[in-house]
Structure formats: C-alpha cells, structure tokens
Amino acid sequence: MSKSPNSKQSVHIRWLIRRDMQAVMEIESASFEFPWTEDEFINCLRQRDCIGMVAEYAEQVVGFMIYELQPTSIHVLSFAVHPDFRRKSVGSSLIQKLVAKLAYQRRNRIQLEVRETNLSAQLFLKQLGFRATGVLRSFYEDSTEDAFLMQYRGEAAWESQVPSEEVFRDRAG
Numbered sequence: 001m002s003k004s005p006n007s008k009q010s011v012h013i014r015w016l017i018r019r020d021m022q023a024v025m026e027i028e029s030a031s032f033e034f035p036w037t038e039d040e041f042i043n044c045l046r047q048r049d050c051i052g053m054v055a056e057y058a059e060q061v062v063g064f065m066i067y068e069l070q071p072t073s074i075h076v077l078s079f080a081v082h083p084d085f086r087r088k089s090v091g092s093s094l095i096q097k098l099v100a101k102l103a104y105q106r107r108n109r110i111q112l113e114v115r116e117t118n119l120s121a122q123l124f125l126k127q128l129g130f131r132a133t134g135v136l137r138s139f140y141e142d143s144t145e146d147a148f149l150m151q152y153r154g155e156a157a158w159e160s161q162v163p164s165e166e167v168f169r170d171r172a173g
C-alpha cells in the first residue's frame with residue numbers, strides 16, 4: 001500500500017466479490033485483535049440477506065463493510081479501513097453508502113455493536129451521527145468485554161431517544 005487518497009472523491013465503493021477476499025483478510029487481520037477467519041466471512045456472505053461492500057482506491061481494496069438487511073434496519077456486522085488509509089474519509093464513504101440505502105418509511109436505521117474499548121470507532125461513529133442506545137453485557141465470545149449498541153437514524157427520529165452521553169454516564173457511575 002503506497003498511495004493514499006487525497007480526497008473522498010477518489011474512493012470508489014462497490015460490491016465485494018470473491019477475489020477481494022485476500023485484501024479483505026489483510027485489512028481484517030491488521031484491524032482487529034480477534035479477526036474473523038475467511039470461512040467466517042464466506043459463511044456470513046452466503047446468507048441470503050448478508051451483503052459485502054469494498055472501498056477501492058487506485059484499484060486497491062482499502063476498506064470493507066459487511067452488513068445484513070433486516071426488516072426495519074441495516075445491521076453492520078464488520079467494517080474496517082486499511083491502517084495506511086485511515087483518516088481519509090474512506091470509512092465515512094462506506095457509512096454514507098449505507099445511509100443512502102435507508103428508506104425512511106421502512107428500513108430506517110443502521111445499527112451495530114462496538115467493543116467498549118474501541119474508542120476510535122466510537123468517536124468515528126459519533127462524528128457521523130450515530131448514538132449509543134444500549135450496553136450489551138459480555139457480548140463477545142472471545143473476551144469479557146461489553147458492547148455498545150450504536151444506531152444511526154435520521155436527525156428528527158432522535159428527538160425521543162436517550163442521549164448517548166447518558167448511556168456512557170450510567171456505565172461510568
């Protein structure tokens with residue numbers, strides 16, 4: 001990985017295909033302490049409503065996102081950007097692609113679980129308008145960590161929701 005995108009416009013988002021898997025696995029193992037195996041990705045992507053996208057720059061895969069279509073929401077299962085390409089709006093471009101898929105009458109929110117120790121992802125999601133809506137105790141099989149459930153909805157839909165700060169304050173207290 002030698003070149004870096006100068007602007008968000010240079011990043012192209014497309015469907016994940018089988019031959020992207022090597023690059024996806026490299027990004028996955030560079031990004032997570034407990035990475036998914038290739039079989040886990042493939043089994044997940046075989047499910048009917050499970051979809052993969054990649055972010056490509058200069059014909060290199062620099063990020064990916066795996067998500068599941070649910071009746072009223074989009075559930076993000078995994079996403080990451082190659083360490084050499086972070087803070088260049090690649091992650092934002094992937095999330096914006098999902099936001100564009102929301103239909104405000106029906107599938108009207110995006111949700112995902114974030115490890116309590118993954119502060120950079122929490123800050124990234126907060127910046128994009130996600131809010132923490134709950135804490136899932138001992139959510140992970142590979143550690144004793146809790147997860148924050150984070151959701152994105154259209155701005156107006158947040159008015160009746162608990163502010164994210166309260167979720168974090170409850171935990172701290």
Ligand SMILES: CC(C)(COP(=O)(O)OP(=O)(O)OC[C@H]1O[C@@H](n2cnc3c(N)ncnc32)[C@H](O)[C@@H]1OP(=O)(O)O)[C@@H](O)C(=O)NCCC(=O)NCCS
Nearest residue numbers: 031079080081086087088089090091092120121123124127
């Ligand atoms: C989280 C992740 C996908 C963000 O991707 P990215 O391409 O670097 O994000 P962007 O460049 O679009 O960031 C947009 C904004 O989010 C915020 N942000 C992103 N990363 C941040 C960090 N490490 N610390 C603080 N704020 C951050 C910033 O406000 C940033 O804007 P700025 O760069 O102008 O300040 C990337 O850090 C990553 O792959 N992390 C490891 C895997 C992971 O945690 N995945 C999420 C699992 S839930």
